Amino acid sequence: MKQVVQSVGDGNLRVVEVPSPTPAPTDVLVATRRSLLSSGTERAVRELASAGLLRKAKARPDLVRAVLKKARTDGISNTVQAVRTRLDDDMPLGYSAAGVVVIAGGAVPGTLVPGSRVATASAGHAEIQLVPGLLAVPIPDGVSDQAAAFGAVAAVALQGLRQADVAPGGTIVVVGLGLVGQLTVRMAVASGLDVVGVDLRGWTTELVTAAGGLGLVESGEDTTETIRARTRGRGADAVLITASTPSSDPVMSSCARLRDRGRIVVVGDVGLDLARTPFYEKEIELRFARSYGPGRYERSYEEFAVDYPVGHVRWTEGRNIEAFLDLVGRGRVTVDDLVTHVFPVDEAEKAYATVGSDPRALAVQFCYDLDPAARSERIVLGARSGPGGLGAGIIGAGNFAKATFLPALGRAGWTELAAVTSSGGLTARHLAEHHGIGIVCPDVDDLLTIDDVGTVFVLSRHDSHAQFVSKALRAGRNVFVEKPLALTHHELDEVVDALGAGEGQLWVGFNRRHSEAVHRTAAALPADGGPLVATYRVSAGRLPAAHWYKDRRQGGRLLGEVCHFVDVISWIVGAAPVRVTAMGSGGAEALLQENLVLTLAYGDGSLATVSYAEHGHPSTAKERLEILGRGHSITIDDYKRLTVDGKDVKMRNPDKGHVRNLERFHAVVRGEADGTADLRMSIATTATMLDAASSLMAEPTTTPPHLQRP
Structure with missing residues (x-):
């Protein structure tokens, strides 16, 4: 399928062929008919991507702070590499469209069936969209694809109106009459409000007047007096700012145009260098509208398809799109006249050039003619591949694969990369282009049909690991899987069964056990010299709320990261623990707790603790093992740094063992080494972590009576 993307680093725009995305149970696969360019948002995104590093830094000081923090903890070299990897990426464009359902996941609303027409949000300009189930809204009969494609952008405007909270008969002022401003005006008029639209351009104010409002060209005090006269000297009930400007003038000038205790709603991206007095004198309320409405950026709503009860949240982002479609279907709102240009998706560069050069390019759309039944298959890029089953297949193409794993894979001798696949398709295409991978596959099943793929590397999200490992093993492939190997005991049993049914080798990405520091530690300790006491302290740092580790389906940081530290201790002791206990500090679901302490007991009397914390100071080194x-x-x-008996030991390769881990697996696959001990410990570590998860979830929530203070 064709998809419009731009380079994060330099803003270069292109239309690329990528495999169709793979829907999860909460997703809908949609064949696009129309998609809408949001001229303001997408122009801003393009301009920022095309800017130099200095301008990017000025525009996103929050990211600059994050980079500086990473530099303090991970070092300059690693940070520079991470930044380069982020910039060397393609990002999809677009978020408002309409099309026809091709596949509906089993957990989406029953009204979404193949063949039904839907308006979509957050999916991008592509022939096939992967849409969250609650953001695919059925289109009423009589509403064209062209009009329905406005759905997501209209929801932004409608959410601003809901934040304004003005009853019919009231007066609102809309400042900034681009696409969102025009939609705000039309839905406000349809709601029985008196609307004044203000802009610097005369032709946009004429559209407001034609739609039933009053359009005014911004002229300072004269505009303010006109608004006050229209409201009998009281001032407007609310001002909605849909403009995009670094200036704070739109907000400050609105104070004089509001009634006492009026409301300003910021919808666009405007400056907020505000003076207190005008707000204080009128007790003006300042509000912000968040995108399409309630549910936006909430994982439970957008990823898990858990809708909010209508009695508690009347207008979600999905229901805002639905309301707009109903207004169009009943003839209360018209939008077709706002469409100024329509381009085939192949002409994306021309479309964006038009948005940038034509001041009257208000609503620009892409049209598509892909048959919904014609899903894209594998993409052959013509690069090298490994002959005779010696090539590697990559499953998953996220940041870890790009920044850490693929570079280490090449240094470890895995140079024949035959194929790659990812759930979204675009990331797989990007990885293939940058690492000489010959084939981009639409899914894992297709990748496993390629004869040249003798070894599969599973780098996908944690909840898919066991499934993909079992499938690849049963297909006779060698398998390397990033930790964790499994998230439940049942999944682990399935992997072990698949291992017995196939002939391939299995390897788990517990790289730290192959680091030089651990190798030298094990060499310094006599194998039969008695028990050890180990303390592993991890200052993990905080993750953003939207990080995928906070998705309950992924096993949290306990199963996804703490497993590394348990594995290292067990490797040094030389055996798996016979008992494990886990405790968390609370404040989250059991498996999503991020302050954890594990205690481990071994058969030879060795004892260990792993202390894992998210609230340490950023300057603290991440890991320390004593x-x-x-x-x-x-x-x-x-x-x-390695210290043995008080003396520093000089290391040639002071790293965490990624390359040596892959070298060891390469030797096992070639029959030059025996991987039995590694595999046995990997399975034992996985079982230990699953027992730790059971311990954590069984942790008492109250203090036993005999431990309570008198």
Whole structure:
């Protein structure tokens, strides 16, 4: 399928062929008929992407702070590489469209069936869209695809109106009469409001007047007096600012145009360098409208398809789109006249050039003619592949794959990369282009039919690991899987069964056990010298609320990251624990807790604790392992420094063992090494972590009576 993307680094725009995305149970696959360019939002995104690093930094100081924080903890070299990887990426454009359902996941509303027409949000300009189930809204009969494609942008305007909270008969002022402003005016008029539209351009104010409002060209005090006269000297009930400007003037000038205790709603991106006095004197309320409405950026709503009860949240983002479509279907709102240009998706560069050069390009749309039944298959890029089953297939193409894994894979000797697949398709295409991978596959099943793929590397989200590992093993492939191997005991059993049914090798990405620091530690400790006491302290740092680790389906940081530290200790001890207990500090679902302590007991009397915390100071090194026993004291500081019995040990490769781990697996696949011990420990570590998860979820929530203070 064709998709419109732009480079994050330089803003270069192109239309690329990518495989169709793979829907989850809460997703809908939609064949696009029309998609709408949001001239303001997409122009701003394009301009920022095309800007130099200095301008990017000025525009996003929050990201600059994040980079500086990473530099303090991970070092300059690693941070520069991470920034380059982020900039060397393609991002999809677009978020408002209409099309026909091709596939509906089993957990989406029953009204979404193949063949039904839907308006969509957050999906992009592509022939096939992957849409969250609650953001695909059925289109009423009589509403054209052209009009329905306004749905998501109209929901932004409608959410601003809802934040204004003005009853019929009241007066609102809309400042900024671009696409969102025009839609705001029309829906406000349809709602029985008196509307004044203000803009710097005369032709946009004429559209307001034609729609039933009063259009005014901004002229300072004269505009203010006109608004006051229209409202009998009282002032407007609310001002909605849909403009985009770094200036704070639209907000400050609105104070004089409002009645006492009026309301300003910021919908667009405007400056907020405000003076207190005008707000204080009228007790003006300042509000912000968040995108399409309630549910936006909420994982439970957008990813899990858990709708809010209508009695508690009347207008969600999906129901805002629905309301707009109903207004159009009943003839209360018209939008077709706002469409100024329509381009085939192949002419994306021309469309965006038009938006940038034609001041009257208000609503620009792409049209599509892909047959809904014609889903894209594999994309052959013509790059090299591994002959005779020696090639590698990659499943998953996220940031870890790009920034860490693929570079390490090449250094470890895995140079024949035959195929790649990812759930969205675009990331797989990007990875293939930058690493010489010959084929981009639409899904895992297709990748496993390629004869050249003898080894599969599973780098996808955690909840897919066990499924893909089992499938690849049963297909006779060698498999490398990033940790965790499984998220439940049932999944682990399935993997073990598949391992017995196939002939391939299985390897888990517990790289730290193959680091030079751990190798030298194990060499310094006599194998039969008695028990060890190990303390592993991890200052993990906080993750943003939207990070996928906070998705309950992924097992949290316990199963996804703490497993590394348990594995290292067990590898050094030389055996798996016989008992594990996990405790969390509370404040979240059991598996989503991020302050954790694990205690481990081993058969030889060794004991260990893993302390994992998210609230440490950013300057603190992430990992520190201290081992006492067998006549020695050993400390590993973040795998960069090793101290044995008080003396620093010089290391040639002070890293966390990614390359050596892959070299070891390569040797096993070639029959030059025995991987039995590694596999046995990997399975044991996985089982230990699953027991730790059970312990954490069984943790008592109240203090036992005998421990309570008198």
